[in-house]
Each structure stands twice: as structure tokens, then as C-alpha cells.
Amino acid sequence: MAETDIVQTGNLTEERIREIIREEITRAFKKDPAKKQGMLIASKGTLDWAYPPLILATAGAAAGLDMSIFFTFYGLNIIHKDFKKKLKVSPVANPGMPMPVPMPDIVTALPGMTGFATGMMKGMFSKKGVATIEELIDVARELEVRLIACQMTMDVFGYDQSDFIEGVEFGGAAAALSDARKSHLTLFI
Amino acid sequence: MAEYTEDKLLDASGLLCPMPVVKAGKVIRDLEEGQILKIIATDRGAIADFPAWADDTGNELLEWHEEDGKLVFYIKKGEED
Incomplete structure (x- = not known):
């Protein structure tokens, strides 16, 4: 000194x-570089579970956070080009799902029930005015939410990079954790 | 009751989470520091969401109230970071 x-x-x-x-x-x-960054992991590939990561990421981006979503395992469905066909919801083994009439478990397992439940959920959400998955993806991209697909699960499921919507990035666990380390907000969904 | 005059009005009636804050985030970008954004919303979640959002973004929620079954918020734009 x-x-x-x-x-x-x-x-x-x-x-x-x-x-x-x-x-x-x-x-x-x-x-502090961590202050304004949030990172979510989206691991589920059903219609109902496609909403939370997209809603939280867009709300976070609107609050000034740099948001990223790491899509892994079935979560890849959400950013697949065919997400409209891939995202479904099944009443089987889902006693939490609201049904218009009480339905015995055996009935929920009948053919066509997944299509029925998916249509019902879409109808319910649109009637209430919730944005569709497509709209939420558009908003996320507009707000520069980074969408990152897990390369390892893509390889296991036989997906190619061209199977995903425009603007998706690709990475692995190290990239995801590096984002997480810089984030004050990390959620596994 | 509100004594504020808004520089910009955002009608988010009928929109549900997360769209009211998403729209507000977009609209407030066009305002200058100190200008006031009035937001009308019907989503009850907005009562908790707008104070939190304003706090996170450095904007100030001046006042909110219910009017004809709708929620009205006045937000003053803070310093941009």
C-alpha cells in the first residue's frame, strides 16, 4: 500500500x-449481473404444463428481467413446430382436472378421451380470455425471451434442429446451469 | 379517488395473466420519466401484479381503485435503467 x-x-x-x-x-x-436475469426449466410436454413456463417467462420479461427457458425432455413439445398437435392433456391419472360432469376413472381411459379433454381445456382457456400457447410463444419471442432446447434429449427423441420453431437455441446442462448461476430466479417446471 | 391525469391509457379489460403486465411493459417504454400511465383491467390478479411489477421495474404505482367493476391503476414512469 x-x-x-x-x-x-x-x-x-x-x-x-x-x-x-x-x-x-x-x-x-x-x-450485480444476476439481478435482472431469470431462468426456467420446462420439462413437461402436455398442454396444461405448457402454460406455466411461458406465462412466467413473459411476465418476467415484462418486469425487465432477461428471461430464458431451457426445454428438456417432454418440454421440447412446447417449441416443436408441431406444438399444436403435440400438446395435449389427458384426464387419465389426473384427478385434479376439472370435468363438466363427474367421470369414473375407467371412462377417462376410453379412446378419444385425450382429444376430448384437450379440446375442453382449450375451450375453457379461450372462453376466459387466456392467451393461447401460440400467442404466448409470439409474445415471448417479441420480449426476447431466450428459448433453449436441450440437445441431449433432442438426440434421444430423434429430433433435428429444424424440427423446432424459429429462433430456438440449442445447448446442454452446462449452458443451462451457467444461465442459472447468473440468475436470481430459477424454477424447474 | 384519482386526481391524476394520464399521459397514456391502456385498456387491458378482458385480458388475463400475464397479458396485462406484458402490455403495460410495452406501452410504458414510450413514455418519458414522470409521465403517467393509466391502466384499466378486469383480471383480479392485477391487484397484486401491478404493485409488484411497478416495484420490479422502478415505476411507481400512484394509486388504484375499482370503478364500475373494473380496476384502474395509475403508474408513474420511473428512471430508465
Whole structure:
């Protein structure tokens, strides 16, 4: 340490030193790169579970966060070019699903029930005015939410990069975790 | 009751989460610091969402109230970062 520094700090009162430390900490927090970034992992590929990651990512982006979604396993369905056909919901083993009439489990397993339940859910959501998955994807892209597909699960499921919608990036666990480390907000969905 | 005059009006009636905040985020970008955005919404979630959103974005929720069954919010644009 230079002699002048010693002389200068020697003149500071304890109170002043504390004040300087507080100012420096405040400044460091302002510079914190993690502060304005959020990262979600979307792992589910049904219509109902396609909503949460897209809703949270767009709401986060609207609040000024740099958002990214890492799509892995069945979550890849959400950003597949055929997402409209791929995203379905099944009443089988889903006792939480609201039904217009009480339905015995055996009935929910009949052929055609998945199509019926999917149509019912889409109808319910659109009647209430919830944005469609397509609209949410458009908004996400407009707000520059990064959409990252997991390359490993793509390889396992036999997907090609061209199977996905425009603007999707590709990466692995290390890339996802690197994003997560810089984020104050990380959710696994 | 509101004593504020808005510089911009956003009618988010009928829109559900997350669209009211998404639209507000878009619209407020065009305002200058200190200008006021009035938002009309019908989504009950907005009562919690707009204060949180304003806090996160450095904007200030001046006041909100219900009017003819609709929710009215006045938000003052803060400093841009």
C-alpha cells in the first residue's frame, strides 16, 4: 500500500469508513449481473404444463428481467413446430382436472378421451380470455425471451434442429446451469 | 379517488395473466420519466401484479381503485435503467 493511502485512511473516522463500505456495497449490488436475469426449466410436454413456463417467462420479461427457458425432455413439445398437435392433456391419472360432469376413472381411459379433454381445456382457456400457447410463444419471442432446447434429449427423441420453431437455441446442462448461476430466479417446471 | 391525469391509457379489460403486465411493459417504454400511465383491467390478479411489477421495474404505482367493476391503476414512469 502506498504511503499516501495510509495517511489518508488514517484521517478517516470509523463512521466515515462504515459509510464508505456501505456505499461500495450498494454500488456492488447495483452492478450485480444476476439481478435482472431469470431462468426456467420446462420439462413437461402436455398442454396444461405448457402454460406455466411461458406465462412466467413473459411476465418476467415484462418486469425487465432477461428471461430464458431451457426445454428438456417432454418440454421440447412446447417449441416443436408441431406444438399444436403435440400438446395435449389427458384426464387419465389426473384427478385434479376439472370435468363438466363427474367421470369414473375407467371412462377417462376410453379412446378419444385425450382429444376430448384437450379440446375442453382449450375451450375453457379461450372462453376466459387466456392467451393461447401460440400467442404466448409470439409474445415471448417479441420480449426476447431466450428459448433453449436441450440437445441431449433432442438426440434421444430423434429430433433435428429444424424440427423446432424459429429462433430456438440449442445447448446442454452446462449452458443451462451457467444461465442459472447468473440468475436470481430459477424454477424447474 | 384519482386526481391524476394520464399521459397514456391502456385498456387491458378482458385480458388475463400475464397479458396485462406484458402490455403495460410495452406501452410504458414510450413514455418519458414522470409521465403517467393509466391502466384499466378486469383480471383480479392485477391487484397484486401491478404493485409488484411497478416495484420490479422502478415505476411507481400512484394509486388504484375499482370503478364500475373494473380496476384502474395509475403508474408513474420511473428512471430508465
